[in-house]
Amino acid sequence: MDIESLKKEIIFYGQEIKRSGLVFGTWGNISARLDDKILITPSGIPYEKLKPEDLVICDLNCNVIEGNHPPSTELVVHSEIYKFRSDVKAIIHTHSIYASAIAVTRKNIPAIIEDMAMIIGGEVPCAKYAFPGTSELAENVLEVLESKNAVLLANHGAISLGRNLKEAFNVCQILEKSAKIYILATQIGMPKPLAIEEVEKMRDIYLNIYSKNEMIK
Numbered sequence: 001m002d003i004e005s006l007k008k009e010i011i012f013y014g015q016e017i018k019r020s021g022l023v024f025g026t027w028g029n030i031s032a033r034l035d036d037k038i039l040i041t042p043s044g045i046p047y048e049k050l051k052p053e054d055l056v057i058c059d060l061n062c063n064v065i066e067g068n069h070p071p072s073t074e075l076v077v078h079s080e081i082y083k084f085r086s087d088v089k090a091i092i093h094t095h096s097i098y099a100s101a102i103a104v105t106r107k108n109i110p111a112i113i114e115d116m117a118m119i120i121g122g123e124v125p126c127a128k129y130a131f132p133g134t135s136e137l138a139e140n141v142l143e144v145l146e147s148k149n150a151v152l153l154a155n156h157g158a159i160s161l162g163r164n165l166k167e168a169f170n171v172c173q174i175l176e177k178s179a180k181i182y183i184l185a186t187q188i189g190m191p192k193p194l195a196i197e198e199v200e201k202m203r204d205i206y207l208n209i210y211s212k213n214e215m216i217k
Helices: 003-019 075-084 097-103 114-120 135-145 165-186 196-216
Strands: 029-034 037-040 056-059 064-066 090-094 150-153 157-162
Touching: 003 029, 003 037, 003 090, 003 165, 029 075, 037 075, 075 090, 075 135, 075 157, 090 165, 097 150, 097 157, 097 165, 114 165, 114 196, 135 150, 157 165
Parallel strands: none
Antiparallel strands: 029 037, 029 090, 037 056, 056 064, 090 157, 150 157
């Protein structure tokens, strides 16, 4: 995919996270990696008003290569994730209600449903609190990320990852659904998480069958 096509896709998913209630106002941010470049949303521009020329292009060390606006304040978190995980090509940071509700308790979300195991890769860890946009926050995320596709940010929100923007958006949706189910289930009793073996089996099926078929379409 070329840069211009990727810019349009970022704008599309920016509108989708706003429409889906995963962010409010200008909060949150989206990025995509193309080779050794990061395309990221700028600070302070509403998603519905974003134009391709508003997006900022940076290198993996957070140096701005092209752009008329300052990049998202969370750029360092995005860049450190890309350097840590070569499989990640897209990152979406959201402030959705249910995921944020669990994030303020500073607890993890156990792997309680099948699509969570498949698409996220199991339990969603909560990174320790650090001031937004800092290197400390990036370090805290990497400390718990491992091979998972989502991380809660204590007292803040969540980060969802994917091999492309579509997958990262799917992770956002599954994360919010899982958080809601977990909160509701705790009102009835203690939710029973899936066994690690089951999570690994489901993740393998997703990576080697479902998602490959999806990418072929």
